[in-house]
Amino acid sequence: MSQYQSIDSEVLRTFVAIADEGGFTRAGERVNRTQSAVSMQMKRLEEDILQRQLFERDGRQVRLTAEGQILLGYARRILKLHSEVFTTLRQPHMVGTVRIGTPDDYAMRFLPGILSQFAQAYPLVQVEVHCESSKQLMARQDLDLTIVTREPGTEIGQLLRQERFVWAQAQGFTPHEQNPVPLAMFNSDCFCRAWACHALDARQKPYRVAYTSPSLAAIMAVVSAGLAVTAQLQSLITADMRILGEAEGLPLLPMASIVLLRNDGSRSDMTECLAEHIADGFKR
Template sequence: MSSYVGIDTELLRTFVAIADTGGFTRAAEAVNRTQSAVSMQMKRLEEEVLERALFERDGRQVRLTPEGQVLLGYARRILKLHGEVLTTLREPHMVGSVRIGTPDDYVMRFLPGILSRFAQAYPLVQVEVHCDSSFQLLQRSDLDLSIITREPGKEIGQLLRQEHVVWAEAIGFAPHEQNPLPLAMFNADCFCRSWACNALDSLERPYRIAYTSPSLSAIMAVVSAGLAITAQLQSLIPPDMRILGEAEGLPGMPMASIVLLRNPHSQNPVTECLAEHIAEGFKL
């Protein structure tokens, strides 16, 4: 029996993404993972699985070694066959629709990779995505699955991920020095907004809600322009922003728990398969 270590298809998928995009940062965006997670995956592939160097690094750019070029051809063929097997065996049994609800926060960061992988596995399943605040999603009974934010200790459903909520502003600007402090936040029923306001009130730090929007991209555009600071999950903070803290006179913020709720009246194999994809997609 062979003693070789098997190659995880997710490692191959990330490897192909790096080859196609020319770098770890852009590949991380393509596979919906953090850059550090991508680096760890490739370290494992090079050192533990293949015991071969696959990349030549030149600053931020990477090139494939001769061994990397050989693997690339095999990786593309393996991933193509993998997709064909899943489609052939699963497609006849997986037909239907799923309605999921999620705050706007998670749409760009997590859902693209999740929905892409789900669509490859179950091409005949229709997925409807409804964006709303966690508070509003808790009131809805028409959704099969809901992704919401909760405080630690108040989790309900399946815990997907826990993260720090952090303050952030655009690099090169200092709106945190203004008095009152200008904030760019989601609308009034957002957990992060409530936490931010309560934390500032506890310090008696004057602030004003300068900009509100239900859209994370709109909030980040305002912050990127240097017009305000915001409080968001740490994984949502882009590279052109810096995280603020006690050194800037800002209070600590609580951890946030991201949980998945299942509608007990609409459980079926299609819904459960998407739930499994969502749980896997929120791990990194």
């Protein structure tokens, strides 16, 4: 048997509330206890359980002692784990696998926040992410949710976002002045590449596709090195890059519609919950 007493989670919750609110009265309101009940909890915690002074009292204001600061860190971690246990075990119906498909650029820009929020809400759900071009993804029948790019006016499914494609190059470099202009683009079945090349052809602007990759990270590495110009969604352009346009002799690029497709044959509560998280994530 352990020689130490245990600390009830409700006592820790009250302790954290006092630290956050700066007083017993406001903490009591937060945890729905009277000020006297809060005081009794903390007296027992200090004198009977830990035998350490946790608070320095100044009238109605209280401050944590050094020992109190140490306990605060542990208390927050314990309460977080306590919450995770209940979240995990009280939602057993949300167990399984959801398969989503998305182009690589959306995976890098939007998925980290979306999947982080989804994992906190549904920790037992396994998510498979398949990164391919929009054309390849639309041909697949084995995905539960698919994020693809469409031209405005050809949207299908749920519209997530509309955004313009833009030309960009690294700050301090001028590959757009080369003749022909070197491009770093996704592989040949990418909508973005086709739109960019058609726009240059219509302008009769000489160009060459100097670098290709299915990976946005690889394309951005080439552009960051000053080797080429690229065309990407405006939200993907980082601070170390410069957006180009008519002033640099490059044509205006079209808007893109990002849509979410559902597989009617595999709809479930899990897929709908993830679809809601995806829709929220693309609004940011």
